[in-house]
Amino acid sequence: MFQNLVHAKIFQSYIEQSQFPTAPSNLYDPIRYILSLSGKRIRPMLVSMGTALFDEKQVEASLPASTAIEYFHNFSLIHxxxxxxxxxxxxxxTVHQKWNDSVAILSGDALLVKAYEELAKCPADKMVPLLQLFNRTALAVCEGQQYDMDFEIRPDVSEDEYIEMIRLKTSVLLGCALQMGAIIGGAGKDEQELLYDFGVNLGIAFQLQDDLLDVYGDPNTFGKQVGGDILSNKKTILFIQLQKKLQGNDLQLFEHLLACDVQQEPDKVAKMQTLYAKYDIQNIGLALKEEFTALAYDRLRAISVEESKKDQLFSLADALMHRQQ
Amino acid sequence: MFQNLVHAKIFQSYIEQSQFPTAPSNLYDPIRYILSLSGKRIRPMLVSMGTALFDEKQVEASLPASTAIEYFHNFSLIHxxxxxxxxxxxxxxTVHQKWNDSVAILSGDALLVKAYEELAKCPADKMVPLLQLFNRTALAVCEGQQYDMDFEIRPDVSEDEYIEMIRLKTSVLLGCALQMGAIIGGAGKDEQELLYDFGVNLGIAFQLQDDLLDVYGDPNTFGKQVGGDILSNKKTILFIQLQKKLQGNDLQLFEHLLACDVQQEPDKVAKMQTLYAKYDIQNIGLALKEEFTALAYDRLRAISVEESKKDQLFSLADALMHRQQ
Structure with a gap:
């Protein structure tokens, strides 16, 4: 959906030049493979846009940082x-399915190192703050993934804990991408932080949108399987809200559905969707998503650069928030 | 065996101050655990010694680099x-045994990022060469591990391929540790490379020593199980040499032993040791080890610093090459 954007094109031509050795093939083939499943390249675009917001002339200098972020993202997907x-x-x-777990562990590790190799190509005078930001973010992403796994076996996850988990697991990387751009573009600390917060809040809204699409998405346009989260009993924001509100027999039905897989209960998704409808969970989810979207937009508005320079970021945010896939 | 060395002590007190967050506990407990199983801390000592060789006053400034190397080493052990x-x-x-595979994957990832966090604390004017060297080495270690796994299912590994595999998997990290020290100590490019080559050749000799101890070590002093490589049919340098020389019935016995586990053939280790003795493999292994040790010492001798400053490195190398554990 973003392939027509100029930043996406510049990045695509840069990353296509990246070469990986041919041997050992079990190390580098999986890396070529995951990168060829090209996603939307949103994160590298955020680096470029973050740079352009402050200094259009530095966009080319930001391409290694874009690549580092994209490599990191793909490393985290493999693991x-x-x-x-x-x-x-x-x-x-997936890589571990196509090869095996050992190949996926090791090629993921190598891709993480490749991310740092790209970082080492960033402007030397910005190296330390870029490296610090990237490291802080990478650790936060690991923490988010651990919380996500911990939550699978915890019955009592709160809304705040869930938001914190998605902030760590997915949103800080968007903030990091933008702030790396801002650093390379020469922004001051305050402007960097505003842009970071724009990215983090946008990321949270984006994940809430994902949760909504899983339950309410159109199967014809949603890229993933609608109801996937329902089938795996994933504790999304909607799940947590519904769990809090259920009463009487509905609570029993909910517990029953959780205990069943799709063989035991072929209508698991439809029945769960009926419960979501009855308790009006969609509107709670939408309101929360709007709250974080508004926070994000506030931060972007507060940045002291010409308003017209923000157009691209507002457009990207709008597109992300109104996507159906 | 090296605990009395001053560099080991300085590093120990530095690393003991390192703090990891308490939560999420499944991410950080495994890191605390693996670091508490403190090995010989040879790699961080090499960083300090590499620094001291050129500038004793910079040893303190090299402690983050030492820590980065030690964290990287432990990350690679976990994975x-x-x-x-x-x-x-x-x-x-092991971590995956005490917790599970997912915890081991993710805590390993986090420990690798922590290594880069330490790198970011190194002297800023040396950051780019340090980061480049570290990245190049980390990728080589991944390649070595992949070759090691590939060799498990390949019947025809040559001596050269094996040496290249151990160079990548274990030796380049010793060279890297020393060269990082040299960089921080202000050495020129030529001296850096001599010290790197000293470490790499020493590392190869060290691994060949390990192969020898597995077959010929004293079970009372060897830290690992003697015959472990034999039981797992590991293609060590001795295995490759023996395979090349076997004749007649011995070849059949060898193939038979490879096809048996210890339940099927309780005397597998003893019988294989008899074959090793018959073909005088120990002397071939020892000669090869001496060759790489001599190469290492040549490189150290060629470095243009006061001879007395090299004493510690020669002593460490001697201790490593004559260890029985």
Whole structure:
């Protein structure tokens, strides 16, 4: 959906030049493979846009940082898919499924190191703050993934804990991408932080949107399987809200559905959707999403650069928040 | 065996101050655990010694680099143990055994990021070369581990391939540790490379020593199980040499022993040791080890600093090459 944007095009031509050795093939083939399943490249675009917001001339200098962020994102997908035992990613076999767990662990590790190799190509005078930000973010992403796994076996996850988990697992990387751009573009500390907060809040809204699409999305346009979270009993924001509100027999039905897989209860998704409708969970989810979207937009508005320079970021945010896929 | 060395002491007190967050506990407890199984801390000592060789006053400034190397080493142990399905490490449960594979993958990832966090504390004017060297080495270590796994299912590994594999998997990290020290100590490019080559050749000799101890070590002093490589049919340098020389019935016996586990053939280790003795493999192994040791010492001798400053490195190398554990 963003392929027409100029930043996406510049990045695409840069990353296509990246070369990986041919041997050992079990180390580098999986890296070529995951990168070829090209996602939307949102994160590298955020680096470029963050740079352009402050200094359009530095966009080329920001391409290694964009690549570092994209490599890191793909590293985390490879390792998360092992932990989640996911068979598919972007409609194709996951790395551990196509090869095996050992290959996925090691090629993920190598891709993380490749991310740092790109970082080492960033402007030397910005190296330390870029490295510090990237490290802080990478650790936060690991923490988020651990909380996500911990939550699978905890019955009592609160809304705040869930928001904190998605902030760590997915949102800080968007903030980091933008702030790295701002650093390379020469922004001051305050402007950097505003842009970071724009990204983090946008990321939270984006994940809440994902939760909503899983329950209410159109199966014809949603990229993933509608009801996937329901089938895996994932404690999304909607799940947590519903769990809090259920009463009487509905609570029993809910517990029953959680205890059943799709063989035991072929209508699990439909029945759960009926419960979501009855308790008006969609509106709670939408309101929360709007809250974080508004926070994000506030931060972007507060940045002291010409308003017209913010157009691209507002457009991207709008597109992300109104996507149906 | 090296605990009395001053560099080991300085490093120990530095690393003991390092703090990890308490939550999420499944992310940080495994890191505290693996670091508490303190090995010989050879790699951080090499950083300090590499620094001291050129500028004693910079040793304190090299402690973050030492820590980065030690964290990286422990990260690789956590992940290698998953891939090798190893139950024990330094006589204690491995991380994936004590927790599970997912915890081991993710805490390993976090420890790798922590290594880069330490790198970011190194002198800023040396940051780019340090980061480049560290990245190049980390990728080489991943390649070595992949070759090691590939070799398990390949019947025809050559001596050269084996040496290249151990160079990548274990030796370049010793060279890297020393060169990082040299960089921080202000050495020129030529001296840096001599010290790197000293470390790499020493590392190869060290691994060949390990192969020898597995077959010929004294079970009372060897830290690991004597015959462990034999039981797992590991293609060590001795295995490769023996395989090349076997004739007639001995070849059949060898193939038979490879096809048996210890239940099927309780005397597998003893019988294989008899074959090693018959073909005089120990002397071939010792000669090869001496060759790489001599190469290492040549490089150290060639470095243009006062000879007395090299004493510590020669002593450490001697101790490593004559260890029985």
């Amino acid at each position: 998360d898919d092992i932990m989640d035992k996911a068979p598919l990613r972007r409609g194709k076999q | 290698d143990d998953i891939m090798d399905k190893a139950p024990l490490r330094r006589g204690k449960q």
